[in-house]
Each structure stands twice: as C-alpha cells, then as structure tokens.
Amino acid sequence: MKVIYYNEGEDNAFWLAGLRAALPQAEFRLWLPGDEAPADYALVWDPPKNMLAGRKGLKAIVNLGAGVDKLLQMGDALPDVPILRLEDAGMAVQMAEYATYAVLRHFRRFDEYDRQAQRHEWQFLPSNNKRDFTVGIMGLGAIGKRIAQSLLHFGFPVRGWSRTRKAIQGVHCFAGTDGLEDFLQDVRALICVLPLTAETTSILNQKTFNKLAFGAYLINIARGKHLVEDDLLAALSSGRIAGATLDVFQEEPLPPGHPFWSDPRIAITPHMAGETFRDDTVRQVVEKLHALERGEAISGIVNRKNGY
Amino acid sequence: MKVIYYNEGEDNAFWLAGLRAALPQAEFRLWLPGDEAPADYALVWDPPKNMLAGRKGLKAIVNLGAGVDKLLQMGDALPDVPILRLEDAGMAVQMAEYATYAVLRHFRRFDEYDRQAQRHEWQFLPSNNKRDFTVGIMGLGAIGKRIAQSLLHFGFPVRGWSRTRKAIQGVHCFAGTDGLEDFLQDVRALICVLPLTAETTSILNQKTFNKLAFGAYLINIARGKHLVEDDLLAALSSGRIAGATLDVFQEEPLPPGHPFWSDPRIAITPHMAGETFRDDTVRQVVEKLHALERGEAISGIVNRKNGY
Numbered sequence: 001m002k003v004i005y006y007n008e009g010e011d012n013a014f015w016l017a018g019l020r021a022a023l024p025q026a027e028f029r030l031w032l033p034g035d036e037a038p039a040d041y042a043l044v045w046d047p048p049k050n051m052l053a054g055r056k057g058l059k060a061i062v063n064l065g066a067g068v069d070k071l072l073q074m075g076d077a078l079p080d081v082p083i084l085r086l087e088d089a090g091m092a093v094q095m096a097e098y099a100t101y102a103v104l105r106h107f108r109r110f111d112e113y114d115r116q117a118q119r120h121e122w123q124f125l126p127s128n129n130k131r132d133f134t135v136g137i138m139g140l141g142a143i144g145k146r147i148a149q150s151l152l153h154f155g156f157p158v159r160g161w162s163r164t165r166k167a168i169q170g171v172h173c174f175a176g177t178d179g180l181e182d183f184l185q186d187v188r189a190l191i192c193v194l195p196l197t198a199e200t201t202s203i204l205n206q207k208t209f210n211k212l213a214f215g216a217y218l219i220n221i222a223r224g225k226h227l228v229e230d231d232l233l234a235a236l237s238s239g240r241i242a243g244a245t246l247d248v249f250q251e252e253p254l255p256p257g258h259p260f261w262s263d264p265r266i267a268i269t270p271h272m273a274g275e276t277f278r279d280d281t282v283r284q285v286v287e288k289l290h291a292l293e294r295g296e297a298i299s300g301i302v303n304r305k306n307g308y
Numbered sequence: 309m310k311v312i313y314y315n316e317g318e319d320n321a322f323w324l325a326g327l328r329a330a331l332p333q334a335e336f337r338l339w340l341p342g343d344e345a346p347a348d349y350a351l352v353w354d355p356p357k358n359m360l361a362g363r364k365g366l367k368a369i370v371n372l373g374a375g376v377d378k379l380l381q382m383g384d385a386l387p388d389v390p391i392l393r394l395e396d397a398g399m400a401v402q403m404a405e406y407a408t409y410a411v412l413r414h415f416r417r418f419d420e421y422d423r424q425a426q427r428h429e430w431q432f433l434p435s436n437n438k439r440d441f442t443v444g445i446m447g448l449g450a451i452g453k454r455i456a457q458s459l460l461h462f463g464f465p466v467r468g469w470s471r472t473r474k475a476i477q478g479v480h481c482f483a484g485t486d487g488l489e490d491f492l493q494d495v496r497a498l499i500c501v502l503p504l505t506a507e508t509t510s511i512l513n514q515k516t517f518n519k520l521a522f523g524a525y526l527i528n529i530a531r532g533k534h535l536v537e538d539d540l541l542a543a544l545s546s547g548r549i550a551g552a553t554l555d556v557f558q559e560e561p562l563p564p565g566h567p568f569w570s571d572p573r574i575a576i577t578p579h580m581a582g583e584t585f586r587d588d589t590v591r592q593v594v595e596k597l598h599a600l601e602r603g604e605a606i607s608g609i610v611n612r613k614n615g616y
Contacts, residue, residue, distance in 0.1 A: 097462055101412040104405050110577070114422075117576040120569040122561035124578050153461050154405055253430035261428040268425040269418070270432050 001026040001293065004039040007064055008046035018282045019043075023289065041292075043285060045276075046070050053077040060084060060292055062285055065276055066091060066143065068302050069196035069223060083302040084288050090280035092146035098221055098273040099137075099147045099191050102245040103156070106189060106217045107133055111243070111267070130155055134213075136187035138203070139194035139222065140166040140173065141308075143274070147191060159183055163199070163306065184211035189219065196223040197307030206231040209240050218244040221273040225250060229260070236265055247273040309334040309601070312347040315372055316354035318586075326590045327351075331597065349600075351593060353584075354378050361385040368392060368600055370593055373584055374399060374451065376610050377504035377531060391610040392596050398588035400454035406529055406581040407445075407499050408458045410553040414497060414525045415441055415464075419551070419575070436496075438463055442521075444495035446511070447502035447530065448474040448481065449616075451582070455499060467491055471507070471614065492519035497527065504531040505615030514539040517548050526552040529581040533558060537568070544573055555581040 003026055007015055012030050019028045029035075031042070031051050038057050045064040052061065053074065061078075063071055063085040071083065105111055109125050116123055135151050137144045140162040151158050152170045160168060161183040165175035174183035184190070190212060194200045204220060204227040218241055220227050229250055235241035243265035249258075252271055260266045291298040302308060311334055315323055320338050327336045337343075339350075339359050346365050353372040360369065360382065369386075371379055371393040379391065413419055417433050424431055443459050445452045448470040459466045460478045468476060469491040473483035482491035492498070498520060502508045512528060512535040526549055528535050537558055543549035551573035557566075560579055568574045599606040610616060 093463055097412050097416060100462075101409060101416065101418060104409040108405060108409065108580075110409060113577045113580070114575065116578075117569070120564060122576075122578045124580055127580075127583055150461065153458065154408075155401055256428060261425070267422065268430075269421045270424075270430045272416075272421070272432055272435075275435055 001041065001289070002037075002039045003028045003041045003043060003289075004031040004035065004051070005029065005043045006031045006045070006047040006051055007043070010045070015278055015282075018278045019285070022282045022286045026289070041289060044071070049074055049077060052079060055079055062288060063302070064281060064285070066141075066274070067195060067223060068308060069225075072302075072304060072307060082292075083304070084292075084298065084300045085302055085308070086276065086281060086284055087142045087300045088146075088280075089284045090277040091274035092143045094274045095143045095193060095221055096146045096150040098247065098269075099193075099219055100150045100154070102219045102267070103135055103151060103189050103191070103217075104154070105245070105267075106243065107156075115264070131157070133157070133188045134159060134186055135189045135191065136161065136183060136212075137171075138162075138190065138192045140168060140171075141193075141195075143193045144191075147193065159187065180208075181211055184208060187212050187216060189217040191219045192222045192226050194222050194226060195308030196225055199307070201225050202228050204228065204232070206234065209235040212241075214240060215242040216240075217242055218246075220244070221247045224248040224252060233259055233263075236263065243267075245269075247271055309349070309597070310345075310347045311336045311349045311351060311597075312339040312343065312359070313337065313351045314339045314353070314355040314359055315351070318353070323586055323590075326586045327593070330590045330594045334597070349597060352379070357382055357385060360387060363387055370596060371610070372589060372593070374449075374582070375503060375531060376616060377533075380610075380612060380615060390600075391612070392600075392606065392608045393610055393616070394584065394589060394592055395450045395608045396454075396588075397592045398585040399582035400451045402582045403451045403501060403529055404454045404458040406555065406577075407455045407501075407527055408462070410527045410575070411443055411459060411464070411497050411499070411525075412462070413553070413575075414551065423572070439465070441465070441496045442467060442494055443497045443499065444469065444491060444520075445479075446470075446498065446500045448476060448479075449501075449503075452499075452501045455501065467495065488516075489519055492516060495520050495524055497525040499527045500530045500534050502530050502534060503616030504533055507615070509533050510536050512536065512540070514542065517543040520549075522548060523550040524548075525550055526554075528552070529555045532556040532560060541567055541571075544571065551575075553577075555579055 005028055016028055040059050042058055042061045043064055058079050058081045060082045066086050068085050107128050134157045136159045137147055138161050140160045145168055148158050148168055148171045159172045161174045166173050192204055245267040247269045248271055313336055324336055348367050350366055350369045351372055366387050366389045368390045374394050376393050415436050442465040444467045445455055446469050448468045453476055456466050456476055456479045467480045469482045474481050553575040555577045556579055
C-alpha cells in the first residue's frame with residue numbers, strides 16, 4: 001500500500017514516524033510538488049491543488065481533520081474517489097472542554113468577576129438560574145454530541161440542531177431549515193460546531209441572533225465563515241448579544257486593528273479549540289485504511305453534495 | 309414542631325416563605341435577640357452566640373451550609389444536641405462547575421490566551437498533555453466526589469485525599485497524614501474542598517506546595533484559613549506554584565491593598581463558588597426534620613471531635 005501524505009503546518013517527520021510505526025507494511029511518503037508517482041491513498045490537510053487534481057489510481061482520500069470545506073472547494077478537480085474525514089480523533093473532548101469552559105464562564109459570570117478583580121472590587125453578583133439557561137448546539141456530529149453530553153453532565157437544558165434529525169438522549173433535537181426558528185427560541189448560549197457548507201455559510205447572522213433570547217451568548221468553534229462579523233458587532237451594540245467567545249474568524253490570524261480585538265465582550269482564541277493529536281489521528285487513519293482495504297463498512301465518508 | 313431560624317446575609321422573608329410552604333405543619337420563626345421561647349429545632353447559618361448558648365429543649369441544630377467551622381467555634385457553649393449539616397443542596401454541582409472551569413482555564417491556557425488577546429496577539433501555545441495532568445482533590449465528601457466525577461468526565465487523571473479512606477470509581481484515593489505525601493506527588497492542579505478543622509487549618513502551606521509537581525496550580529474553594537497566604541506568595545515568586553484561583557481568603561472581603569489583588573497569576577472571586585439555593589436547601593432541611601421526628605437514620609450528622 002502506497003500512501004502520499006501532506007499535512008499543512010504540522011511536524012512531518014513526527015507524523016510520518018507515527019504513521020510508519022502504526023502501519024509498517026505500508027509505504028508512507030511526504031508529497032512534494034512534482035511527485036506524480038503512483039499512490040493508493042492520500043492523507044491530507046489543506047493540500048496544494050496540484051497534489052490531487054487529475055491524480056489517477058487513488059482509492060480514497062483521507063482528510064486529516066473533521067472539516068472538509070477547504071478540500072471540497074477544489075470541486076471537480078478532486079478525483080472521484082471516496083473522501084473520508086476524521087470524526088473525532090481526540091478533537092471532540094477538546095471541543096467539549098472549550099465549549100463547557102465558555103458556557104460556564106458566561107453562566108457563572110466569571111468574565112465579570114475577572115473584570116471586578118482587575119479593579120480590586122469584591123462584589124457578589126446575582127447568579128443565573130440554570131433551569132432557564134438553555135444551551136443550543138448547532139451541529140450534532142461526533143463533536144456536537146460530545147459537547148451536549150458535557151453540558152448535560154452539569155445539568156444545563158440542552159437543545160441541538162442539525163440538517164437531518166438526530167436523537168441524542170437528554171437533548172431536545174431540531175432539524176432542517178424548518179426547525180431552525182423553534183430551535184433558536186429562548187436559547188441563552190449558542191454554540192456553533194457545524195460543518196461549513198453552502199447552506200451553513202453566514203448562518204450566524206442578524207436574523208439568527210434576533211431569534212435567540214435577548215442578551216444571548218455566542219460561541220463559534222466551527223469556521224469563521226459561519227459568522228457575519230458585522231452582524232455580531234451590531235448585535236453587541238444593541239445588547240441583543242451579550243458577548244461572544246470566538247476561536248475562528250473570516251480571516252486568520254485575526255488582522256491587527258480588527259474591531260473584535262478591542263471589544264471586551266469578545267473573548268478571542270487563535271483557532272486552538274480542537275487540535276488534531278497525532279496518536280489519536282494515526283489510530284483512526286489506520287482503522288479506516290484497514291477497513292477500506294478489506295472493503296468493510298466505514299464511517300466518516302463525505303457526502304460531496306451535503307458538503308461534509 | 310417549633311423551629312427558630314437565623315440565616316446571616318439572606319433574605320429572611322423569602323426563606324421563611326419557602327420553609328413554611330414546604331412544611332406547613334411546623335411553626336417557623338425568625339430568631340431575634342431576646343427570643344428565649346421554646347423551640348424544637350434551630351436552623352442556622354452563622355448565628356449570634358446567644359441564639360444557641362444555654363438554650364434548653366432543642367432536639368437538633370441544622371446548619372444551613374456544608375461547613376460547620378464557625379458553629380463549632382462556640383465550643384462547649386453549643387447545646388449538646390445533634391448538629392446536622394447540608395451535604396449538597398445544590399452546592400456540589402456549583403463547586404464542580406467552579407473547579408472544572410478553573411482546571412480547564414489553566415490546562416487549556418485560556419488565562420494566557422486572554423492576556424495575549426488583550427495585547428491583540430494571535431499566537432498558538434503548545435498544549436498540555438492530559439495524561440500527565442493529574443488533578444488532586446483534597447476532601448472527598450459530597451462536594452469532592454462531584455468534582456471528581458466532572459474531571460473524570462473530561463478524562464483527567466484524578467486523585468483524592470481525605471481523613472478516612474474513601475472508594476470512588478476512577479479516583480486514586482489516599483487517606484490520612486500518612487497518605488498525604490504520596491497523594492501530592494506529581495499533582496498538577498490541587499483543589500481544596502476540605503472542611504475547616506484543627507487538622508486542616510493551614511494545610512495549604514509551603515511544605516505541601518513543595519511536594520506537588522513543580523509549577524502546579526492551586527484552587528481553594530473551601531475556607532480561607534486552609535491557606536497560608538504568605539506561603540502562596542513565596543511559592544508564586546519561586547515558580548513552584550504557577551498560579552491560583554481563590555474563592556476564599558483569611559479575611560473576607562479581601563482587604564484593599566492585599567497583594568493577591570495585584571498578582572495577575574491569582575484569579576479572585578468573592579466567595580461565590582457554592583451558593584446555598586433556597587429551594588434545594590429547604591428540600592434537604594425538610595427531609596432531615598422528618599427523619600429526626602421519626603427517629604430514622606440520617607446522614608450529615610456532625611462529629612464534633614472530627615470537626616465536620
């Protein structure tokens with residue numbers, strides 16, 4: 001089995017060593033421009049277009065992350081073979097940590113306590129009532145489900161929304177365009193972990209914000225293009241949105257001088273919510289390659305039409 | 309059944325209404341100085357000494373909180389009747405929220421990301437490895453156990469320490485003075501939820517800090533007197549302790565000019581980690597009063613010698 005590998009921004013020697021140790025019978029090679037030698041599989045994260053465009057003989061492409069939005073932007077240039085994406089690989093628990101942290105920070109008013117402490121102020125603030133504090137999760141794949149479980153663990157009322165209807169114990173699930181308005185109603189904290197597709201681009205916009213509880217909190221750990229950034233600024237000005245924790249942005253790194261930097265109601269992190277850890281990723285990639293070789297059923301196959 | 313009630317710092321009308329609605333057959337009255345009329349039970353939080361000293365005819369005292377340290381300071385002046393304390397009453401989940409928030413904040417380096425964002429800096433920081441990130445919990449009652457469960461939910465290695473040995477699934481339990489050193493070894497985040505007793509006063513001191521992993525993090529949500537504050541300042545100076553989240557202090561409110569206010573490595577909250585919510589408290593008090601009246605077995609009886 002010959003495998004070409006390209007993993008933008010990662011330590012290639014470290015990753016290749018991990019892959020080779022886990023699957024010694026395969027030949028892994030770092031893809032370099034000009035390499036048109038045969039390969040059965042391509043393991044990629046954010047690859048240059050000419051790595052895959054027109055390539056023949058591939059059996060499948062494995063995306064070394066959960067989001068395939070960048071890959072699918074290649075459109076018809078992408079070989080017509082199955083694309084697999086990572087479904088968890090250690091990311092889900094990290095996303096759950098991040099989302100839970102951000103919800104607790106707002107719910108328990110830790111951000112306000114921090115600002116008080118900076119002013120050397122000791123002042124008890126009335127607490128929020130958890131029964132009224134409905135958290136809404138947009139996107140109910142492996143990541144959204146794990147986030148829901150963490151919030152349920154702390155007793156929050158949890159709602160979820162996805163393209164197709166899901167059933168998750170303890171979560172009030174809504175689906176599709178028709179279900180969006182009911183889902184958003186009375187939500188106090190909205191978490192976005194949707195895949196980025198034509199349908200979900202700009203889904204975090206003024207219209208969406210207006211359907212949430214007044215003064216709701218926004219957490220975006222999916223993709224920057226889900227959010228209409230000007231609409232968030234307007235919603236913060238009107239008080240419709242009380243604050244936001246954002247890990248992703250239209251442009252990354254977030255440009256100097258961007259208004260988000262200077263708004264104390266926005267907590268900014270540099271796209272660190274879900275790291276793909278090598279060992280977890282390698283384990284999942286190897287399982288998928290084995291299943292592919294044996295022709296077994298396999299999860300995480302991307303539906304190009306749906307975009308994830 | 310006649311019940312006298314004193315609840316320092318709370319809305320008495322609101323609490324008495326809740327108690328009366330839950331147990332209409334009892335007579336609840338707000339205790340006022342000079343009231344020496346008969347009573348079967350006393351429900352108290354931080355009562356004046358002369359409410360209880362020398363009082364005859366009481367069947368039991370119910371402490372409207374988990375910590376009985378202030379009550380037991382009355383010593384022999386306290387009538388020789390059973391003292392009951394709240395074991396949870398909605399506090400445990402709040403303490404778990406607080407502790408989990410503080411652990412995640414340090415583990416995921418959110419405090420550093422906040423400081424970077426204040427400087428408009430976008431910079432990925434290497435992540436901590438959860439397998440190496442052992443969290444130690446001092447105190448394994450209802451609160452400590454609930455905290456352990458939350459940290460286990462996120463996959464942290466969890467250790468616990470208590471006076472007498474406990475068994476909690478997934479938690480490596482240590483006990484007594486003999487077990488303290490082994491418990492502290494390699495702990496990266498130490499959470500204190502101990503009762504305040506003669507034995508636990510000043511337990512968070514230089515000797516304790518020196519046994520933790522170098523650069524460990526401290527979270528104290530028990531009592532201010534558990535911590536030797538000068539030892540923490542020294543441990544922060546040497547780097548032995550990397551930072552702390554503190555909800556309780558030797559003197560509360562934390563006095564203006566106290567060095568903790570101006571150390572950015574110390575996060576300060578005004579004793580808000582575990583609020584006693586009226587409805588949860590009333591439910592637990594009523595259960596305890598029923599059990600007492602019927603002579604049934606009852607949990608939460610304070611052992612005066614142990615101090616909790």
